[in-house]
Amino acid sequence: MLAFSIRRMIEAWVVMLIVALLAFVLFRYVGNPVDQMAGQYTSLADRELMHKQLGLDDPILVQIARFLWNALHLDFGISYHFREPVSQLLMKRGPATLELSFAASLFAIAVGIPLGVFTGIYKDSLWSKFFLGVSLIGVSLPTFLIGVLLIFAFSVELHWLPSYGRGDTVALGLWQTGFLTASGLRALILPSITLGLFQLTLIARLVxxxxxxxxxxxxxxxxxARGLSERAINFxxxxxxxxxxxxxxxGLQIGSIIAFAVITETVFQWPGMGLLFITAVQSADIPVMAAYLILVSLMFVTINFIVDVLYAFVDPRIRLHAMSAT
Amino acid sequence: MLQAVPAPPLLDVKDLTVQIDTRRGPLLAIDHISFHIARGEILGIVGESGAGKSLTGAAIINLLTPPIRRIQGEISLQGARIDGLSIQAMRELRGKKIGMIFQDPLTSLDPLATIAQQLIETLRAHLPLSPSAARARAIGLLREVGIPAPEQRIDAYPHAFSGGMRQRVVIALALAAEPELIIADEPTTALDVSVQAQIIELLKALCAQRGASIMLITHDMGVIAETADRVAVMYAGRIVEIGPVAQIIQSPRHPYTQGLMGAIPSLGADRTRLTQISGAMPRLTALPEGCAFAPRCTKAMALCQTQRPSLTPHEQGAAACFLLEGATV
Known part of the structure; x- marks a missing residue:
């Protein structure tokens, strides 16, 4: 089991290395960093100086090593647009996205699995057919439309829930959480339904x-034939x-929930990483985009790793296979 | 061989009829079959694939799933009707009164539950046992079916067992709550030939100890000859001949049974060509109007094409053939 985990871990690091190299290429060669930072009136001499200070004159391998080393220390440089260290920006925005994704995944799993079990067992009942019909809507409607419809119904017409933002947050060390205030929780409801609905229907249909x-x-x-109860058989x-x-x-869907929270965050003006990313794209803020790329891949790689380990927990055959293979 | 006294039979099946609903209309998969099994008796059911053997077994404990359903017939266990029981009552009966063993031991066990979990849940579903008592009993059962070192093996998962060992576990599961009847649906078909005899012997010995009867479904006449007390031969959803095993083997009356017996290879006998029955069993969609075997029968008469023979008693058995009713060509 340990050898299995270690092997998977090494594979994960290789993937991360490749992604980091891609991010480096993006950072170094998509546009010229000096042009991005320098204003219209910066003199050529100053440009030369910046070029030197940024280390762009160094051999390429040295630059790569420096980039990787910095990335390992979560130093992704300074955002062109916000004029703030990228890591600081991400630290500020990360909790919002993670909390939203967590709530959305919880909603998708907690409703999706029972729904799938129910429609699987009572496949011919009217309720099952009803759920399946409705789930088709969940799969086919685009996220932004669902978000807008929810805002229209629950915020504009009924005035039950806020239509944008995170509500009040409480600081737990560096982490700004919305889980601890009533307005924070209320603000979470519509975005997490919007974000989780597609995953919910997917999970329900899969189950x-x-x-x-x-x-x-x-x-x-x-x-x-052994006479077990239906409950024991089904569950x-x-x-x-x-x-x-x-x-x-x-697992993979949780990854994409986090990575593609972009649309939901835009619809609800949720101050998370997705919104940050959109802003970065609009202003060609390469360091932010590179950091986001690395962060999202790190998330996918981590989730994949956890999924692999979970497999072995659920299925003894994989446990055995994994142990004998290493 | 002495026949067990048939009154009151442990299992009595009368006019069992099973239908498959298809888009093109209903098909008769089992056509009014009647038989009984005495206490402690082993009844063999033989026939080709698709003759309705397995469906008969499944129909008895109501494990048929749509579109297959029982449309007629009385099934009594120890004199009490068990067809038409409520779902709950049927569930309590399965495993407790009638155990069942399926063909493929590789797929009969839940791959994600240990042997202990599966045995204990079965025991506790039927008997008022504490978890530790159930575990002790489960170990005892595994020892009885010949699993070596059951104390350690009980916590293994099914994939850690060979096919033969898994079938032993399946037998332990089927016998866990001491049922009075075991329906064994081709219990050895998926196993190595070398293991088949062991498994059959084991099943026979365990049931003899408990006084349990066996309904042994197989297409292996060799197994039947060695194991069964009586045998029913099925063809296209009907019983064509039934009787004590010695009588069926030595002097089969139905031309189909005669063909089956001629097709058994034996080592000792003179090595002439095995007889074979030409043609194939008719599809359920195209059952002939008369005797279903008539198209393949060497002794078919004009009567056979239009009318179906019913079971006619003969010595200690019965056969469904007009030849027995004294009709001549």
Whole structure:
């Protein structure tokens, strides 16, 4: 198990290295950093000086090493647009995105799995057909439309929930949390539904089809023939056997929830990393984009790693295979 | 061989009829079959694939799933009707009164639950046992079915067992709550030939100890000859011949059974060509009007094309053939 984890860890670092190199290329060669920072009236001599100070004269390998070394210390340079260290910007914006993504994933999993189990077991009931019909809407409507519709219904018409922002936040050390205030929690509801709805329907449909598959297997028939209760069959045996693909997809979806919170954050003016990224794109703020690229890949790599380890927990066969393979 | 006294039979099936609903209309998969199994008796059910053997087993404990359903028939266990039981009552009966063993031990066990978990949940579903008592009982069961070092092996997952060992676990699971009848649906088909005899012997010995009856579904006449007390031969959803195993093997009356017996290879006998039954069993969608076997039968008469023969008693058995009713060509 340990060897399995270590091997996966090494693979993860290789991926990160490649992404960091891409980020470096983006930083160094998409536009000239000096042009981005210097104003119209900066003299040529000053430009030369900046070029030197930024270390752009050094051999390329030295530049790469420096970039990697800095990235390892979370130093991504200074944002052209905000004139602030990028890492500081991300630290400020990160918690908002992470909290939103957490709430959205929780919503997607907590509603999606039971819905999938229900529609899988009672595949012919009217409720199942109703849920499936509705879930089709969830899959096919674009996020921004759902967001706008929710704002229209619950903020504009009913005045129940705020339409933008995070509400009040409380500082826990460096972390600004909205989980601890009533207005923070209220502000979280609409964005997390908007962000999680697609994932919810995806998980529900996945669990449903996996349930249908597993319920047809011999061991479920044998479990019936042994006289086990329907509850034991459905939850102890069937649901557990559906979990491998569900964990994979859910894990990767959590990654994309965080990475693609951009749209939801824009609709709700949520002060997170996604909004920061959009601003960076609009102002060609390369350091921010490079940092965001690295951060998002780090997130995906980490989630993939966790998913792999979770597999081994759920399925003893993978545990055995992994151990014998290393 | 003495036949067990059939009154009251442990299992009594009358006019069991199973239908498959398809878009093109209903198909009769099992057509009014009747048989009984005495206490402690082993009834073999043989027939080709698609003859309705497995469906018969599944119909008895109501494990048929749509579009397959039982449309007619009385099933009694120890004199009490068990068809039409509520879902809950049927669940309590499965495993407790009637155990079932399926063909493929590789897929019969939940791959993600340990042997201990599966045995203990089965035991506790039927018997008032504490978890530790159930565990002790589970270890005892594994020892009985011949799993070496059951104290350690019980916490293993199914993938750690070979096919034969898994089938032993399956037998332990089926016997856990001491059912009175075991329906064994091709219990050895998926196993190595060398292991088959062991598994059959084991099943037979354990059921004999407990006084349990076995309904042994197979297409292996060798297994039937060695194991069963009586045998029912199925063809296209009907029983064509039923009787004590010695009688069926030595003097089969139905031309189909005769063909089956001629097709068994044996080492000792003179090595002539095995007889074979030409043609194939008719599809359920195209059952002939008369006797379903008539198109392949060497002794078919005009009568056979238009009318279906019913089971006619003969010695200690019965066969469904007009030849037995004294009809002549």
């Amino acid at each position: 449903r089809s996996e349930m249908l598959e597993v319920l047809r297997t011999d061991f479920i028939r044998f479990a019936r 102890n045996h069937a649901l557990k056997n559906t979990l491998i693909p569900v964990i994979t997809i859910t």
